[in-house]
Amino acid sequence: MYKQTCTNLLNLTPVEVTAWLNSFDAVISDCDGVLWVYGNAIGGSVDTMNQLKKMGKSIYFCTNNSTKTRAELLAKGVELGFQITEEGIISTAHATAEYLKHRNFNKCVYIIGSEGIAQELDAVGIRHTRVGPDVMQGNLGEFMAKHLKLDSNIGAVVVGFDEHFSFPKMTKAASYLSDPNCLFIATNTDERFPMPSFVVPGSGSFVNAIKTCAEREPFVIGKPNPAICESLIKHKKINPARTLMIGDRANTDILLGYNCGFQTLLVGTGIHHLCDVQRWKRSTNPEDKKLIPDVYLPKLGDLLPAIVNTMTHGSY
Template identity: 80%
Template sequence: MSTYKQTCTNLLELSNSKVTEWLASFDTVITDCDGVLWIYGNALEGSVDVMNQFKAMGKKIYFCTNNSTKTRAELLKKGLELGFRITEEGIISTAHATAAYLKQRKFDKRVYVIGSEGITQELDKVGIKHTQCGPDPMQGPLGEFMAKHLKLDSDIGAVVVGFDENFSFPKMMKAASYLNDPKCLFVATNTDERFPMPNMVVPGSGSFVKAIQTCSERTPTVIGKPNPAICESLLNPKKIDPARTLMIGDRANTDILLGFNCGFQTLLVGSGIHHLSDVDQWRKSKDPEDKKLIPDVYLPKLGDLLPAIVNSQTGGSY
């Protein structure tokens, strides 16, 4: 068990020797991407150097994202262009994990997809049939739509919901209708509620999932963080030792909670969604679920760790 278990210890306030000791306490690093490594396609200062230093130190590196709009190949291309030394096998994405989930269960019907081509391309790679992505607008008043335009396919065996900028009333209606069959699987890539941006809020996949969940009166199997299913490929074959694995994230209710659920060490960075002010609120809360969101250690941003890593390798000061 980590010395700093759920203490939210600021690594910048520890001595050189303590940080070096902490760095030696894990062999595997699993990190979120957006808000930790990059924002809007631009690498955050120092993140590339820190991750590449981790790899140079011999640690296993995995990028783990709830973003279902990209395939692993696309995420690899983006990472390499930014300078990260990663491989496709080191990328864990909800689109790929969703396809793997269905394949492992020998799914042989067709998938109704609410999402993007990131999902459909990963389904194609494992030979699973699916509907196409894109707009499905309301055509006329509801009565006219139901009488003339609503068509349900008879071979749908699963509904997969991810981020869909073309989400619509007809899509929700079709999904719920398919899910009326109790044998139809209901799979959500992730349940991130929203993406805060300056002066606006962009709905996340969780907003669409919740709408369909309410309409269908069904509870989905959630593949993405914080569900351990996202790390099934690492945990089941015992590729990693959970106690010696560090989970890095900027969102506590996905990244840090995943770490708690899997028995990983956790590091919260303040370069994205959640900050120390949020941790203070969870500490005061009487809800035991809030306590699970408190990380072991904290940094303002991942790049702040670079001097400490250099120090641990040289024996100098920082």
């Protein structure tokens, strides 16, 4: 229904919106930029998600944010008023730990990231290096001669968001990755987080730096890699054709939907907007076509009146 047309739901009739609402049973939503921004719920998002759950939809929150554990993300969602459970939280920090656990990983992980990754690794009994600052001491020669110390038991390098990213960390990561048996894992590749007057580098910026230096490609845990939703599909908790993916970033959220065979909804409260979609429609690059969503809304809360109308007068 409306496959890759970027149809504005606000331009549809109530009957058409009701038919669309009835076309999916599960909802997977991105968090930052869709449900909340700067820790504050976006207007109407709480009521919209809770009403979708009341309609009988299965609800999942899926985030590339590796700085928080599932428990922390659950606490944040509940505090904002979302009716969500820990099983409904899909996070890259937790997924990274589960990925290593299922591989029976028994060595030590070198982390470029934050406490979210460390705590999720702790939860499954996987050893890791400390997170936090690792600053350059002296000049390059002094650093290499006196301060560069490598752990011989590192079996994986995990790269996520790290506000303490540094030259020593990049040097150590690339050195570990010179061993082809050392796993190279990226929690996600989100490039940046635009703010009103500046830009914050995202995990993808750090991943690309390590990738360039190590001359290796990472295995990406998070969106748009279908692996992030593999368990839901494998255990038949969702039917891809009747699952809606909601996001604000096309090259992660919408592309995940494309890769998994989900329906897709782009909201204009985050990274990508209608002007971006128009550019992709004009592009001759087939990869750009994958970024075009099925439907669009200025914000998720705009769906609330249609849901209420459907629950009152329509079938669901």
